[in-house]
Amino acid sequence: MKKYFYFLIGLLSSVVLLNSCMEELPTHFEYQGYEFTDLDPNAGQWRLVMHQSPEQFTIPAPAASGSAELNRELTEAKENISKISSKQKEAVDYWTNNPLLRWNEIALELATKYNLIPAPNPDGTYPAPDAANPGKYPLFPYAHPPYTSRMLAYLSVAQYDGLIMAWHYKYKFKRQAPYELDPQIKSAYDANKLYSYPSDGAVIAISSREILTAMFPLEKEFLAQMAQEHLESLILAGINVSSDVEAGKLIGAEVAKTALARASTDGMRNAQTNKAKSDSIKNAAKVRFGWTWENQETPQRPVGLTPLFGLVRMWNVPNVEAVRPGPPPAPGSEAFKKDAEELKRFAANLTTEQRRIANFWNDGLNTYTPPGHWNRFAKEKTVKYRLSPVRTARVFAFMNMAIVDAGISCWDAKYYYHYPRPIQTIPGFKTILGTPNFPAYTSGHSTFSSAAAEVLSHFFPTDAPQFRKWAEEAAMSRVYGGIHYRFDAEVGLQQGKAVGAYSVAKAKLDGID
Structure with a gap:
């Protein structure tokens, strides 16, 4: 399956490859949700890269097991799962229970799309991408190796710090996943028994959306669409309820904000x-x-x-x-x-x-x-x-x-x-x-x-x-x-x-x- 590859076609169709033996463009990475070798229960104590403490950003305590609030969320999840469409089922299968790999795949496809050196002007001068006007030719960014390496570092570090924080709170609150709380809910993936609050998937979705939007501003709508689909899939997969997702979104937004603040002063704009x-x-x-x-x-x-x-x-x-x-x-x-x-x-x-x-x-x-x-x-x-x-x-x-x-x-x-x-x-x-x-x-x-x-x-x-x-x-x-x-x-x-x-x-x- 080559889902999400369509958005590359418009730009790449005009490109003539210089050598037919060159490596093919990146495509969908084939893997399915799987059972984790280790849940890494102590990961909430791992050393953060950009932050000082896993509780640097606080999230509210979740509703208790058996509470009316949590029961309502479980009922809503079951209703949504019962009405799942074929398109939504495809999205659940796509994102899997390790969605960081999907967002990395999207990042590489965007790097491919924007790795285009500007052509010379008729007078022999060269135009340059303008971050303040990304839609003007040549499009911003030119995703050359230095740009791509930096983009991947910010994406990966934000994801990592966010997940350390998520793991800290998972093992602090120890809320069981919906498929463990309600026998009518089945997990779409292997039942890893990973605590669900906050949603690690939501941390990844929001931090990735924010970092990649800053790095590829013309893809804002596409990335918002991908993030929304990812967030929706977390509930339809039976691994989160809505409060899990909302808590994960809070962490994802904050770690992305820290990463982008660093990026704004790291010297790349003068490179x-x-x-x-x-x-x-x-x-x-x-x-x-x-x-x-x-x-x-x-x-x-x-x-x-x-x-x-x-x-x-x-x-x-x-x-x-x-x-x-x-x-x-x-x-x-x-x-x-x-x-x-x-x-x-x-x-x-x-x-x-x-x-x-x-x-x-x-x-x-x-x-x-x-x-x-x-x-x-x-x-x-x-x-x-x-x-x-x-x-x-x-x-x-x-x-x-x-x-x-x-x-x-x-x-x-x-x-x-x-x-x-x-x-x-x-x-x-x-x-x-x-x-x-x-x-x-x-x-x-x-x-x-x-x-x-x-x-x-x-x-x-x-x-x-x-x-x-x-x-x-x-x-x-x-x-x-x-x-x-x-x-x-x-x-x-x-x-x-x-x-x-x-x-x-x-x-x-x-x-x-």
């Missing part, structure tokens, strides 16, 4: 700078190292992609200097020549498998970018190991914090060193994937992937060899594609691993993994 500032960064690198990156586009874009993303506030790494790598080999040096010759050999003798790897990991325009790739992997492992919603949120929060921190550190290195791409330094060299609009060193794919692999290896140690193999493959894919030198990729892997280690260290402070 895409003007030409004068861009030129000053370039000139500083020229003085420092004797080389600079030159954009190879025609017409040439005057400013690279987000030159000041390296100044955006990090989540778990103290500062970019803590993970900034040493300088790359100087162009013309023996170390440089060695890797340049390797690129020429790959270009002349690329195998079918190497081309497949380059295309699979391309993650270019109209894809969910490298961070999206790793979110997909995390979803697959969450379902495989049947994690509870709060445990799922933990994985996504620490992984996506590591991914955006890796992106910030990578962009710091890119513009600090301002290192030229192979297409600039090797006469007559051509790539099979095009050339990104930002400097080479270090590789973004490598840093994003290695950071994600480090965190996922912590949470899923049995699968650690596979995660690290994927990270290495993602790094080499850029070498096969002619976009990076081997040293870009290898140093990027080291950089990403160092970033991921900070996120893992923060997770270990809880002593629960």
Whole structure:
């Protein structure tokens, strides 16, 4: 089933893919509601990311079991369930009892939809998205890898803090789910016996709606529709009554407000700078190292992609200097020549498998970018190991914090060193994937992937060899594609691993993994 994919079609129908072997766009993630391996009853005591206390936002105590108020809610739930339509039943099946995965899926589809670089104007200049006027071409946002990584971090952290709070109150009030209170109500999913007040699903629905609406303002109506359908499904699934939902909505709204307040001052609004500032960064690198990156586009874009993303506030790494790598080999040096010759050999003798790897990991325009790739992997492992919603949120929060921190550190290195791409330094060299609009060193794919692999290896140690193999493959894919030198990729892997280690260290402070 490819439900909710329709909203991508209008924009994507006008896009011509450059390579028919590129990875397909994200589609519906097939999984069903499942029995959780562990209910994580102590999750209400886990360390919050953005908040000080799980009772920072208070919710009213629920009506007692057997009370007239709760009995009325149970009766209303039964009436609604008895009149459920086929469309509503489809929605119940879609959202499941771990709906964080659905909202992550929606986030990736929106990233795909908005990952469109603006075309040049007739005079050779380039328009830029305007957050104050998102409907004007080019549409806001341009969901490039830095933007997408940041969006996923705010989404995941808000979900995580919200669910820790929900778990705190669940085990404080211990209200049983409707299907346990009334034998006439059946759960649409495996009966996990999870306490129902407040609704964890409602926390996820509202926090996700608010974060994604801020990140993709043109999708406000679509996201409101999805949230409303999700909230309705909680009662129709037999897992919540209306007061459960209302309490969850309160928490979801408050954690989203905190997350968006942080986002408003994290420096992202200044990441895409003007030409004068861009030129000053370039000139500083020229003085420092004797080389600079030159954009190879025609017409040439005057400013690279987000030159000041390296100044955006990090989540778990103290500062970019803590993970900034040493300088790359100087162009013309023996170390440089060695890797340049390797690129020429790959270009002349690329195998079918190497081309497949380059295309699979391309993650270019109209894809969910490298961070999206790793979110997909995390979803697959969450379902495989049947994690509870709060445990799922933990994985996504620490992984996506590591991914955006890796992106910030990578962009710091890119513009600090301002290192030229192979297409600039090797006469007559051509790539099979095009050339990104930002400097080479270090590789973004490598840093994003290695950071994600480090965190996922912590949470899923049995699968650690596979995660690290994927990270290495993602790094080499850029070498096969002619976009990076081997040293870009290898140093990027080291950089990403160092970033991921900070996120893992923060997770270990809880002593629960």
